[in-house]
Amino acid sequence: MPRIVDKKEKAARIGTAAIAVFRRRGYHATRMADIAEEAGTGKGTLYEYFRNKEDILRLEFERYFAVFESGVKAAMARADSPGQRLFALVRFAFDHVREWEDHCAVYVDYFGSAQREDDPVFSLATIYAEMEDVIRTLIEEGQAVREIDESLDSEATAELLVSLFDGFVLHGVFAERHAQPDSVLDAITRLLTSGLFAGPLQHPQDADGGARSGERAK
Amino acid sequence: MPRIVDKKEKAARIGTAAIAVFRRRGYHATRMADIAEEAGTGKGTLYEYFRNKEDILRLEFERYFAVFESGVKAAMARADSPGQRLFALVRFAFDHVREWEDHCAVYVDYFGSAQREDDPVFSLATIYAEMEDVIRTLIEEGQAVREIDESLDSEATAELLVSLFDGFVLHGVFAERHAQPDSVLDAITRLLTSGLFAGPLQHPQDADGGARSGERAK
Amino acid sequence: MPRIVDKKEKAARIGTAAIAVFRRRGYHATRMADIAEEAGTGKGTLYEYFRNKEDILRLEFERYFAVFESGVKAAMARADSPGQRLFALVRFAFDHVREWEDHCAVYVDYFGSAQREDDPVFSLATIYAEMEDVIRTLIEEGQAVREIDESLDSEATAELLVSLFDGFVLHGVFAERHAQPDSVLDAITRLLTSGLFAGPLQHPQDADGGARSGERAK
Amino acid sequence: MPRIVDKKEKAARIGTAAIAVFRRRGYHATRMADIAEEAGTGKGTLYEYFRNKEDILRLEFERYFAVFESGVKAAMARADSPGQRLFALVRFAFDHVREWEDHCAVYVDYFGSAQREDDPVFSLATIYAEMEDVIRTLIEEGQAVREIDESLDSEATAELLVSLFDGFVLHGVFAERHAQPDSVLDAITRLLTSGLFAGPLQHPQDADGGARSGERAK
DNA sequence: AATGAATGAGTCTTCATTCAT
DNA sequence: AATGAATGAAGACTCATTCAT
Numbered sequence: 001m002p003r004i005v006d007k008k009e010k011a012a013r014i015g016t017a018a019i020a021v022f023r024r025r026g027y028h029a030t031r032m033a034d035i036a037e038e039a040g041t042g043k044g045t046l047y048e049y050f051r052n053k054e055d056i057l058r059l060e061f062e063r064y065f066a067v068f069e070s071g072v073k074a075a076m077a078r079a080d081s082p083g084q085r086l087f088a089l090v091r092f093a094f095d096h097v098r099e100w101e102d103h104c105a106v107y108v109d110y111f112g113s114a115q116r117e118d119d120p121v122f123s124l125a126t127i128y129a130e131m132e133d134v135i136r137t138l139i140e141e142g143q144a145v146r147e148i149d150e151s152l153d154s155e156a157t158a159e160l161l162v163s164l165f166d167g168f169v170l171h172g173v174f175a176e177r178h179a180q181p182d183s184v185l186d187a188i189t190r191l192l193t194s195g196l197f198a199g200p201l202q203h204p205q206d207a208d209g210g211a212r213s214g215e216r217a218k
Numbered sequence: 219m220p221r222i223v224d225k226k227e228k229a230a231r232i233g234t235a236a237i238a239v240f241r242r243r244g245y246h247a248t249r250m251a252d253i254a255e256e257a258g259t260g261k262g263t264l265y266e267y268f269r270n271k272e273d274i275l276r277l278e279f280e281r282y283f284a285v286f287e288s289g290v291k292a293a294m295a296r297a298d299s300p301g302q303r304l305f306a307l308v309r310f311a312f313d314h315v316r317e318w319e320d321h322c323a324v325y326v327d328y329f330g331s332a333q334r335e336d337d338p339v340f341s342l343a344t345i346y347a348e349m350e351d352v353i354r355t356l357i358e359e360g361q362a363v364r365e366i367d368e369s370l371d372s373e374a375t376a377e378l379l380v381s382l383f384d385g386f387v388l389h390g391v392f393a394e395r396h397a398q399p400d401s402v403l404d405a406i407t408r409l410l411t412s413g414l415f416a417g418p419l420q421h422p423q424d425a426d427g428g429a430r431s432g433e434r435a436k
Numbered sequence: 437m438p439r440i441v442d443k444k445e446k447a448a449r450i451g452t453a454a455i456a457v458f459r460r461r462g463y464h465a466t467r468m469a470d471i472a473e474e475a476g477t478g479k480g481t482l483y484e485y486f487r488n489k490e491d492i493l494r495l496e497f498e499r500y501f502a503v504f505e506s507g508v509k510a511a512m513a514r515a516d517s518p519g520q521r522l523f524a525l526v527r528f529a530f531d532h533v534r535e536w537e538d539h540c541a542v543y544v545d546y547f548g549s550a551q552r553e554d555d556p557v558f559s560l561a562t563i564y565a566e567m568e569d570v571i572r573t574l575i576e577e578g579q580a581v582r583e584i585d586e587s588l589d590s591e592a593t594a595e596l597l598v599s600l601f602d603g604f605v606l607h608g609v610f611a612e613r614h615a616q617p618d619s620v621l622d623a624i625t626r627l628l629t630s631g632l633f634a635g636p637l638q639h640p641q642d643a644d645g646g647a648r649s650g651e652r653a654k
Numbered sequence: 655m656p657r658i659v660d661k662k663e664k665a666a667r668i669g670t671a672a673i674a675v676f677r678r679r680g681y682h683a684t685r686m687a688d689i690a691e692e693a694g695t696g697k698g699t700l701y702e703y704f705r706n707k708e709d710i711l712r713l714e715f716e717r718y719f720a721v722f723e724s725g726v727k728a729a730m731a732r733a734d735s736p737g738q739r740l741f742a743l744v745r746f747a748f749d750h751v752r753e754w755e756d757h758c759a760v761y762v763d764y765f766g767s768a769q770r771e772d773d774p775v776f777s778l779a780t781i782y783a784e785m786e787d788v789i790r791t792l793i794e795e796g797q798a799v800r801e802i803d804e805s806l807d808s809e810a811t812a813e814l815l816v817s818l819f820d821g822f823v824l825h826g827v828f829a830e831r832h833a834q835p836d837s838v839l840d841a842i843t844r845l846l847t848s849g850l851f852a853g854p855l856q857h858p859q860d861a862d863g864g865a866r867s868g869e870r871a872k
Numbered sequence: 873a874a875t876g877a878a879t880g881a882g883t884c885t886t887c888a889t890t891c892a893t
Numbered sequence: 894a895a896t897g898a899a900t901g902a903a904g905a906c907t908c909a910t911t912c913a914t
Contacts, residue, residue: 002480002876003913010877026331028246031904042879047906105330111392112330113244128393152408156401159389160382160409163402166392167385171377174329174384175346183374184381190370191378191409250888251897260896262656262891271888462767464682468909469876478875480912489909547828548759548766549680564829588844592837595825596818596845599838602828603821607813610765610820611782619810620817626806627814627845656897657892664898686884696900701885879911890900 011049014039015063018056023102027057027110057110058122064103065127068096072134082141083148089135090161090192094185097169105173132158164188229267232257233281236274241320245275245328275328276340282321283345286314290352300359301366307353308379308410312403315387323391350376382406447485450475451499454492459538463493463546493546494558500539501563504532508570518577519584525571526597526628530621533605541609568594600624665703668693669717672710676760681711682767711764712776718757719781722750726788736795737802743789744815744846748839751823759827786812818842 017039021030032053036043050056075092079085097104111124136158142148168184171177177184235257239248250271254261268274293310297303315322329342354376360366386402389395395402453475457466468489472479486492511528515521533540547560572594578584604620607613613620671693675684686707690697704710729746733739751758765778790812796802822838825831831838 002478002874003878005877007877028331032906033904043905044879044907045877048877053905108326108388109330112327113246124392125394128389129396132393132396153397153401153405156397156405157409159395159397159402160405162393163385163389164378164382165385166388167381167383170326170384170388171346171381174342175350175380176343177377178347178350179371179374179377183371184377187371187374187378191375249886254897260656261889262896262898263894265889266894464767467907472876479910480875480877481873483910484873544762544824545766548763549682560828561830564825565832568829568832589833589837589841592833592841593845595831595833595838596841598829599821599825600814600818601821602824603817603819606762606820606824607782607817610778611786611816612779613813614783614786615807615810615813619807620813623807623810623814627811656895657899659898661898685882697884698886698900698902699898702898702900707884875912875914877911877913879908881908883905883907885905886903887900888902890898891896892898893896 007049011059014041014046014049015056015060019060019102019106022057022106022109027106057106058119060103061107062121064100064107065121067100068093071096081147082138082145086135086138086142086148087189087192089138090165090188091185093165094168094188097165097172098181101172104169108170108173128162132162135161225267228259229277232259232264232267233274233278237278237320237324240275240324240327245324246331275324276337278321279325279340282318285318286311289314299365300356300363304353304356304360304366305410307356308383308406309403311383312386312406315383315390316399319390322387326388326391346380350380353379443485446477447495450477450482450485451492451496455496455538455542458493458542458545463542464549493542494555496539497543497558500536503536504529507532517583518574518581522571522574522578522584523628525574526601526624527621529601530604530624533601533608534617537608540605544606544609564598568598571597661703665713668695668700668703669710669714673714673756673760676711676763677756681760681764711760714757715761715776718754721754722747725750735801736792736799740789740792740796740802741843741846743792744819744842745839747819748822748842751819751826752835755826758823762824762827782816786816789815 014035018030018035021034021038025034030053032043032046035056036046039046046056050059071092072089075088076085079088107124132155136154139148139152139154139157143150143152143154168188179187232253236248236253239252239256243252250261250264253274254264257264264274268277289310290307293306294303297306325342350373354372357366357370357372357375361368361370361372386406397405450471454466454471457470457474461470468479468482471492472482475482482492486495507528508525511524512521515524543560568591572590575584575588575590575593579586579588579590604624615623668689672684672689675688675692679688684707686697686700689707689710690700693700700710704713725746726743729742730739733742761778786809790808793802793806793808793811797804797806797808822842833841
């Protein structure tokens with residue numbers, strides 16, 4: 001008999017509004033009043049749907065991540081070889097990030113300062129570790145069937161790919177993108193496929209003493 | 219005269235202390251009192267050397283960036299071809315980042331939320347744009363002398379490289395690194411040189427309708 | 437007509453529920469939502485029966501006090517001499533308090549902080565003054581018929597008895613009672629009847645200068 | 655080199671101011687701003703000396719209680735027999751309460767609602783239990799040397815005395831005192847010494863069925 | 873009549889910054 | 894020059910009360 005509301009939908013509206021403001025002003029600079037205003041409600045109403053400021057972010061993150069996870073699964077299910085699955089995974093991840101750009105920017109902001117390794121759902125470290133594991137396995141499977149170059153260090157390459165992904169996200173936050181995102185994706189494809197150089201590169205001798213270098217170039 | 223040396227040194231001590239605490243607790247969570255304690259001074263003293271909290275970060279950033287810039291110049295001066303200069307630049311950047319890891323982590327934290335396009339010294343966007351410009355030019359020069367594959371989109375690839383760099387930084391902040399940093403650098407070298415795959419990859423047909431895809435793969 | 441019965445009964449249910457929660461959590465810490473939950477209604481419903489939070493307490497207090505007043509009258513009507521009326525009054529008061537223990541505890545809580553001398557029904561000061569008046573009169577009547585020791589200061593003794601009563605209440609709130617309430621009542625009876633000591637007590641000389649003491653002991 | 659302050663003294667000033675305002679407005683209704691104003695400082699300053707609102711009360715309570723405890727010891731040391739020690743204790747307690755009237759009123763307010771049995775320093779129940787123990791022991795010692803009537807129930811009487819004390823405090827909070835406090839103290843002395851009545855009282859027959867009564871009167 | 877969703881006034885608490893010493 | 898005591902602006906959060914349904 002009181003007002004009837006779709007609680008889920010209203011929570012979603014608030015969550016979306018919050019992400020928008022977080023993106024605009026940054027998580028820390030955002031006041032609850034800002035979120036309320038953006039969502040078109042009173043301050044108190046926010047607390048009917050979320051326990052506190054951090055909780056709004058957490059719940060949005062869970063939503064974001066659930067979509068990501070199921071998307072990854074679907075994308076990989078459509079591919080037939082380890083290498084193609086790897087490709088599908090990379091492609092999906094980059095597309096997903098572009099679609100959830102605001103969320104990503106906010107997570108960089110938020111996780112950039114807070115290490116909360118206690119909460120596994122909210123722990124980027126855990127999520128990254130899982131991602132790297134999946135990728136590493138794909139690389140190794142690809143190597144087993146000679147689809148991927150056997151000389152690759154699978155662990156390092158997995159980390160590299162996740163880093164590349166992170167960089168793509170971060171770049172969208174820090175810098176204005178000048179090139180078309182599509183063309184950057186093409187460049188990534190190109191890079192993964194055949195590297196940058198036209199032919200074997202003549203490597204420079206390490207001039208700084210080579211302390212950290214070793215036998216890096218082939 | 220000795221006064222001046224003292225001043226500089228004390229400012230440096232405070233700056234270093236601040237970065238250390240920022241890294242540990244995050245910029246926002248760090249209180250001036252924390253910095254003072256870490257630096258072994260009183261709170262009030264901080265304001266003898268810096269205008270405010272943000273100023274401490276800004277000045278450290280300038281120091282970081284000055285070293286970076288001169289290092290880039292030196293590294294490039296030692297190489298003889300555009301491709302090698304590009305390589306030298308990438309190598310130096312990654313080494314530099316590892317050496318200034320705390321600073322980088324703090325910048326991710328700080329710039330992750332604040333967009334201050336007003337202040338050109340403090341604007342990552344500007345700095346990134348410059349970096350990308352240098353890299354793009356190198357790529358184009360490399361292409362002119364057929365050292366670098368002419369089919370590369372120089373702008374997109376420049377952005378990609380900077381992103382890769384960002385990702386490397388970010389990953390150190392967000393995730394624990396599992397692979398040795400050196401082996402990741404090797405993987406990067408490897409990737410730049412010849413891509414991931416053993417031979418031409420058979421690309422999957424895009425199953426999701428290809429809305430965003432176009433003719434991405436060659 | 438049945439509506440009216442319902443109304444009264446529901447108000448009573450809410451009032452009882454409120455007292456129970458007030459007792460458990462304290463008046464200030466109790467939220468209207470708690471009362472609603474305890475009463476098995478919605479929050480809004482409370483306001484159909486009471487103007488506000490304080491009003492719930494006020495109305496319960498009036499109910500409590502009405503029962504007390506009529507009980508006092510009945511008890512005194514059954515006794516035949518001033519001294520016996522005094523005894524009956526004391527006995528009834530203590531019994532009443534034990535029966536309405538939760539109410540009493542809540543009043544201590546509530547009146548402990550709020551002085552609202554504006555509302556005479558709700559003013560403990562007024563009620564106490566009346567009680568003391570009744571007792572003082574009884575004492576004086578008892579003294580007139582030589583039933584009560586004439587050397588007693590009737591006003592001070594009246595206040596003492598009310599204080600003793602208060603203390604009994606308060607003690608139930610503050611401390612866990614260790615002795616059986618019945619045995620405490622017995623001790624009170626005993627005390628009123630013949631004091632503590634076996635014979636005349638040799639009073640100590642006041643060593644602290646006796647500023648406040650004077651010739652207190654006979 | 656910064657402003658030099660007697661931290662102890664300033665904390666004391668704030669504590670005293672706080673008690674005064676708590677007394678006037680009640681603990682719950684008092685805002686930190688009120689305390690600050692009364693103490694003649696800014697709001698923030700309060701937090702330099704106390705962790706939070708409750709802490710102000712807690713620390714004042716500890717001060718109050720320390721004085722009480724040492725006073726009790728001193729008073730009892732000056733008396734030579736159990737009965738006289740009991741008297742000295744009672745006298746001191748009542749005097750102390752009058753001197754610390756504001757504190758007592760505030761404690762009634764505060765403890766009236768909050769049961770915090772977790773915190774042993776702040777637990778009235780513990781303190782009361784200790785007091786009752788001391789008194790009970792005194793009574794029993796007095797009985798052993800036939801100074802105190804052996805028919806007394808020592809536990810119940812101890813509780814009664816503490817209750818009487820409580821009541822005296824509470825009465826000062828709830829009601830305006832009409833009789834002179836000194837004369838109430840005299841009445842207490844009188845009561846303890848020889849009860850209220852001139853001779854053996856003819857007890858009324860319990861008319862209410864006597865469910866709770868038993869053989870209370872002699 | 874009954875309800876609980878909505879609200880914003882009100883409060884504690886934090887902390888960057890100032891400034892007397 | 895160095896300090897830390899003082900401060901108040903600012904912000905998260907609570908909860909009595911209102912009111913649309």
